[in-house]
Amino acid sequence: MQNLSALQELTKKLNEIKESWQIYTIFEAEKKRFNEEFDALKKDKESLMESFNEISAKNALLLADNKELEQRNKSLTNEIAIKEQQLESLNQSHPLAPDTLKSKTLDLAALETQYQNLKNLQKNF
Numbered sequence: 001m002q003n004l005s006a007l008q009e010l011t012k013k014l015n016e017i018k019e020s021w022q023i024y025t026i027f028e029a030e031k032k033r034f035n036e037e038f039d040a041l042k043k044d045k046e047s048l049m050e051s052f053n054e055i056s057a058k059n060a061l062l063l064a065d066n067k068e069l070e071q072r073n074k075s076l077t078n079e080i081a082i083k084e085q086q087l088e089s090l091n092q093s094h095p096l097a098p099d100t101l102k103s104k105t106l107d108l109a110a111l112e113t114q115y116q117n118l119k120n121l122q123k124n125f
Helices: 002-093 098-124
Strands: none
Touching: none
16 A cells, blocks of 8 residues: 555645646747747847948938038039129129020020031031
8 A cells, every 4th residue: 555655645746747837838839939939039139229320420411511512502502693793793893685695695596616627627627
C-alpha cells in the first residue's frame, strides 16, 4: 500500500512537473515571439528616427534657402523700385512722344530683321 501511495505521489509530482514544463515551453515560445516583435519594432524605430533626422536636415536646408530667397526677393524688389523711380524721373525730364517711341520700336524691329537676313546670307556663303 505504501508503494501504491508513493507511486501515486510520484505520479502527481510528475504531472505537476509536466504542467510546469508545458507552461514553461509556452512561456519560452511567447518570450521568443515577443523578442522578435520587439526587435522588429526597434528596427522600425531606428528607421523612423533616421528618416526623421534626414527630413529635419532637409527642412533646415530648405528654411535656409527660403530665407536666402526671401532676402534676394526683397533686394530685387528694392532694385525694381529704384529702377522704376529712375525711369519715372527720366520720363518726366525727357518725355517721349508716343509716336517717337513707336517709331523707335519699329526701327528696332527692322534692324532685327536685317540682322537675321545678314546672318542667313552669311550661312549660305
